[in-house]
Amino acid sequence: IVMFPYLIAFIISIFATYNASRCKTGGMWFYIHSLFAILPLVILAAFRDPNIGTDTRNYIYLFGSALGNHINHWNYILSHPSFEIGFLCYNFIVAKAVVNVESYYIITYGIIIGLVYMSAFKLKKSISPHIFIFIYLFLFFSDTLNVMRQYIAVSLVILAVANLFT
Secondary structure, three states, rough: OOOOHHHHHHHHHHHHHHHHHHOOOOOHHHEEEEEEHHHHHHHHOOOOOOOOEEEEEHHHHHHHHHOOOOOHHHHHHHHHOOOOOOHHHHHHHHHOOOOOOHHHHHHHHHHHHHHHHOOOOOOHOOOOOHHHHHHHHHHHHHHHHOOHHHHHHHHHHHHHHHHHHO
């Protein structure tokens, strides 16, 4: 029963990706199907229980700290020396735009899932986008709930590799 929302979101995303792949890229229906492919996954990740994911508490703490240090960027970075400067800058910038952790997750998972989705369509001559998304969801999506900052980097690498292939 716990996995049911995940399976529903995965099925919606895979079918919407399939439908988007059958539409003209850049057309209105392509964007509508793409929205249905990405949005359920982003909402699922953003509104999950804070106890899901081993690093979730760290991300909530870092985001809260960025909100508290909204004026002094350097103080925020220096107060968290064990985290990557790039990720701390990302947190600080997002904290300037939003004030709750759910919005922070929507932006972050929008980036992660959006980049993977773009990669799937860049590689559509080699692998069907819905198959690409299927593989990603069932092999890697659960990991994105644990190591979010690493999966921002992984999604950028996937997009870079997709661009190399094209």
